[in-house]
Amino acid sequence: MAKALLPLRSSCSPLFSFCSPPPAAPSLRIPSFALLPPLLHVRHHHPEVLVHHCFLPLRSFPRLPLHRRAHGTRGSSDAVKNEKVLSIGFLGLGIMGTAMARNLIKSGHDVMVWNRTANKCEVLVSEGAKLGSSPEQVAGSCDITFAMLADPTAAKEVAWGKGGAVFGLGPEKGYVDVSTVDEETSKAISERVKSSGALYLEAPVSGSKKPAEEGKLIFLTAGDKLLYERVCPLLNVMGKSRFYLGEVGNGATMKLIVNMLMGSMMASLSEGLVLGSKVGLDPRTIIEVISEGAISAPMFSLKGPTMLKGDYEPAFPLKHQQKDLHLALALAEKVAQSTPVAAAANELYKLAKSTGLGDKDFSAVIEAVKS
Ligand SMILES: NC(=O)C1=CN([C@@H]2O[C@H](COP(=O)(O)OP(=O)(O)OC[C@H]3O[C@@H](n4cnc5c(N)ncnc54)[C@H](OP(=O)(O)O)[C@@H]3O)[C@@H](O)[C@H]2O)C=CC1
Numbered sequence: 001m002a003k004a005l006l007p008l009r010s011s012c013s014p015l016f017s018f019c020s021p022p023p024a025a026p027s028l029r030i031p032s033f034a035l036l037p038p039l040l041h042v043r044h045h046h047p048e049v050l051v052h053h054c055f056l057p058l059r060s061f062p063r064l065p066l067h068r069r070a071h072g073t074r075g076s077s078d079a080v081k082n083e084k085v086l087s088i089g090f091l092g093l094g095i096m097g098t099a100m101a102r103n104l105i106k107s108g109h110d111v112m113v114w115n116r117t118a119n120k121c122e123v124l125v126s127e128g129a130k131l132g133s134s135p136e137q138v139a140g141s142c143d144i145t146f147a148m149l150a151d152p153t154a155a156k157e158v159a160w161g162k163g164g165a166v167f168g169l170g171p172e173k174g175y176v177d178v179s180t181v182d183e184e185t186s187k188a189i190s191e192r193v194k195s196s197g198a199l200y201l202e203a204p205v206s207g208s209k210k211p212a213e214e215g216k217l218i219f220l221t222a223g224d225k226l227l228y229e230r231v232c233p234l235l236n237v238m239g240k241s242r243f244y245l246g247e248v249g250n251g252a253t254m255k256l257i258v259n260m261l262m263g264s265m266m267a268s269l270s271e272g273l274v275l276g277s278k279v280g281l282d283p284r285t286i287i288e289v290i291s292e293g294a295i296s297a298p299m300f301s302l303k304g305p306t307m308l309k310g311d312y313e314p315a316f317p318l319k320h321q322q323k324d325l326h327l328a329l330a331l332a333e334k335v336a337q338s339t340p341v342a343a344a345a346n347e348l349y350k351l352a353k354s355t356g357l358g359d360k361d362f363s364a365v366i367e368a369v370k371s
């Protein structure tokens with residue numbers, strides 16, 4: 001849908017001067033609140049108000065809850081709205097990174113990619129991405145660098161290992177880690193990034209392969225508010241909603257809580273299906289009954305049928321679900337909170353992983369229940 005765009009006086013730091021508005025658009029009426037100083041805009045906590053340095057759709061003022069917004073527009077026009085198109089780095093082209101970087105490319109952004117296993121870059125390079133030679137080179141060449149990596153070890157390695165991103169970062173740049181990691185890892189990355197003079201945002205995502213492909217992820221962000229404001233248009237390309245949660249660590253812990261629940265739910269569904277089948281019920285009927293009632297969940301309806309077929313094509317690899325349960329249990333341990341359900345679920349995922357199912361979809365945990 002075409003939007004009327006409102007160019008505002010820019011108060012950008014040199015960092016994001018690419019957001020400065022075009023010389024004039026005299027025919028557009030500027031609402032008085034649009035001329036207030038940027039900080040007043042920020043006070044509204046409305047994402048589209050926060051991107052005051054870019055272009056605001058005239059019809060965009062508060063309709064949705066102030067801390068979140070579902071996005072109905074994205075696509076090729078997004079990048080073109082900025083006077084200077086952002087250069088974006090993307091580190092880590094696994095299941096999620098590939099889909100997310102592809103959406104940025106499709107939206108018209110200038111994207112440079114890097115992956116430890118270099119040949120995974122080929123497909124995106126054929127679609128228009130530039131190839132980076134190291135995280136350092138990518139971060140050094142781009143305005144904003146995203147990292148989507150397997151786990152805390154990988155996130156740290158890419159951030160400050162040999163040829164790590166922080167060595168290419170500096171003032172006027174931003175680093176956004178979208179991997180699922182623990183609070184300590186994110187804080188350690190934040191420290192290194194910020195000591196380079198760059199800004200840092202943690203932004204783990206909820207939503208799996210398909211939402212990533214469709215640009216419907218949910219971003220759980222925390223860290224430098226300024227960077228959050230600046231990357232909102234990019235998050236809008238890759239996601240359907242976003243939360244800004246304050247200090248670094250809050251996004252990471254939110255993600256772990258969500259995935260702790262998800263892991264337990266999947267283990268529970270697995271037990272129900274296996275037990276039901278054993279006592280003579282049709283598991284397809286179990287899934288249907290569940291879908292009608294209070295415990296219905298999109299995940300059950302989506303994964304149940306594929307689990308019955310033994311189809312575990314990975315969307316969310318089981319090894320990552322087990323990693324998330326492990327990190328959530330460590331979080332609980334830190335605050336002496338008992339989490340017996342998650343602990344039991346974790347044992348099932350560990351068992352499944354030990355039988356070689358780590359790279360399968362996490363729904364393969366049902367095989368551990370059967371064994
Ligand atoms: N899949 C999903 O549904 C979702 C996943 N997540 C989270 O997103 C992250 C990525 O997930 P996903 O894309 O599925 O995972 P994949 O396993 O598909 O990809 C992992 C990525 O991390 C890289 N990597 C692993 N170890 C290292 C290392 N030591 N140094 C450098 N790079 C490394 C891999 O590189 P290489 O190709 O060389 O192995 C690959 O690019 C994880 O934290 C996961 O928990 C979050 C939401 C949903």
Ligand SMILES: O=CC(=O)O
Pocket residue numbers: 180205206207208259316
């Ligand atoms: O982290 C996995 C997800 O589906 O979200």
